[in-house]
Amino acid sequence: MAKKELVTKVWIEEGCIVCDACETTAPDVFEVLDDTCIIRPEALSAEFTKPRTEAIVDAAEECPVDVIKFDIVTVEAKELAAAAPDGATLALAEAAVGDVAAKAQTDGLDEAVPAAPSKSPEKPAVAAKAPESKAKPVPAGEPDPAIQALLRAATARGGNAGILRRTESLPAGVAAWRRKPPRDLPPDAKQARILEEARKAGKDPNLQRREFIGGAALAVGWTALGIGVGVSAGPAFGRFMMPNVLEEPDPRIRVGKIQKYAEMAPGDVNEDYKPQGIWMIRQEGRVAALNIICTHLGCIPNWLANDRKFKCPCHGSGYQPDGINFEGPTPRPLERFRIFLEEGQIVVDKSKKYQYELGQWDLPGSYLEV
Numbered sequence: 348m349a350k351k352e353l354v355t356k357v358w359i360e361e362g363c364i365v366c367d368a369c370e371t372t373a374p375d376v377f378e379v380l381d382d383t384c385i386i387r388p389e390a391l392s393a394e395f396t397k398p399r400t401e402a403i404v405d406a407a408e409e410c411p412v413d414v415i416k417f418d419i420v421t422v423e424a425k426e427l428a429a430a431a432p433d434g435a436t437l438a439l440a441e442a443a444v445g446d447v448a449a450k451a452q453t454d455g456l457d458e459a460v461p462a463a464p465s466k467s468p469e470k471p472a473v474a475a476k477a478p479e480s481k482a483k484p485v486p487a488g489e490p491d492p493a494i495q496a497l498l499r500a501a502t503a504r505g506g507n508a509g510i511l512r513r514t515e516s517l518p519a520g521v522a523a524w525r526r527k528p529p530r531d532l533p534p535d536a537k538q539a540r541i542l543e544e545a546r547k548a549g550k551d552p553n554l555q556r557r558e559f560i561g562g563a564a565l566a567v568g569w570t571a572l573g574i575g576v577g578v579s580a581g582p583a584f585g586r587f588m589m590p591n592v593l594e595e596p597d598p599r600i601r602v603g604k605i606q607k608y609a610e611m612a613p614g615d616v617n618e619d620y621k622p623q624g625i626w627m628i629r630q631e632g633r634v635a636a637l638n639i640i641c642t643h644l645g646c647i648p649n650w651l652a653n654d655r656k657f658k659c660p661c662h663g664s665g666y667q668p669d670g671i672n673f674e675g676p677t678p679r680p681l682e683r684f685r686i687f688l689e690e691g692q693i694v695v696d697k698s699k700k701y702q703y704e705l706g707q708w709d710l711p712g713s714y715l716e717v
Contacts, residue, residue, distance in 0.1 A: 350422065351422055352420070352421050353397040353400045353420055354399070354403045354419060355420045356396065357376065357390065357416070357417040359383075359385065359414055360414045361653070362412050362653075362654065363383050364412055364658075364660045365380075365383060373402035373406045375389075375390070377406060403415075403417055411660070411662065412658060412663065524536060533644070533646045535645060598697040599698075600623050600694070600697065601693070602636070602693050602694070602695055604692060605688065605715065612629065615628075624639050624697065625639065625695055625697075626657075628668060629717075633714045634714065634715045635670075635715075636684040636686045637683055637684075638682040638683065638684060642677050642678060642681060644661065646660065647659075657681070659675065663676070671703065679704050682701065683702075684696060684699065684700060685699035685712045687712060699712070701713040
């Protein structure tokens with residue numbers, strides 16, 4: 348007897364990053380709020396979740412932080428009609444299977460029985476036994492795969508309702524990113540913004556012409572202003588406006604005394620200097636400085652203290668407390684900065700980096716002993 352697995356209960360654990368993937372995949376089960384995601388009240392019933400098993404499983408697989416959980420029950424094929432969204436759908440599938448099997452038997456019978464005249468009208472010719480069909484028979488009661496594929500395509504990612512809803516409004520997190528200037532975006536989002544602007548320019552041929560004319564007019568104006576300033580203010584002011592040396596910020600950052608980090612337990616992470624791009628981590632007998640940039644596409648992961656891991660919100664890459672990657676698409680561990688003592692203070696030099704895959708984490712300067 349054919350069997351099938353159905354979802355009887357679904358819930359969301361702590362750690363949701365409000366990425367909107369679950370509501371897009373199963374909008375009648377999940378609802379994304381401003382700061383978290385919840386299960387819709389009607390989806391708390393097993394009779395409601397069983398027909399939506401495939402959408403719930405897809406939503407759990409697409410969740411970048413694996414917080415969607417569910418219970419599974421295995422049922423016989425005769426019980427599937429009760430779990431189907433529409434009983435007519437299963438009946439239609441069974442009818443289609445029956446038609447295919449009947450056609451296969453009829454075709455085989457036609458080929459096996461030769462056309463021969465009957466010797467007497469009272470004795471009809473006895474047909475030879477039809478050979479067994481070589482095609483694999485479809486188990487009785489199991490829906491036709493073609494019909495199931497058609498149903499999945501029609502309801503995938505929320506169907507028309509999900510598509511229309513996404514075109515009407517954007518999630519709060521996505522809208523916030525779209526309002527930020529390019530300089531405040533991570534590298535992958537910045538590249539996407541550049542491509543979007545390039546596509547807009549390609550669709551509007553007059554845009555490039557207007558930008559060229561505006562830029563030329565602006566250049567002429569600034570040239571005239573420069574000539575006027577040069578004549579009136581003299582060479583001293585011109586030298587002031589055009590310095591010979593460009594100053595860059597000091598890559599060395601003081602992060603406190605070593606006693607501060609010696610008191611941390613092994614595996615703990617200090618985020619006081621995350622705005623400067625540094626995580627201070629405590630290991631057994633060592634202290635190190637991690638670069639907070641994800642090695643996949645340059646996003647900034649979050650430190651999840653309860654889960655004891657770094658988790659990237661962009662594509663789901665995960666790192667252990669020491670910076671070693673263990674999940675997601677990231678190809679290598681986080682990088683470490685050079686660290687040393689100066690006048691009793693720990694100094695992190697961001698101009699020098701150490702990579703695990705090159706065997707540099709055991710080199711002097713990649714850590715401090717405590």
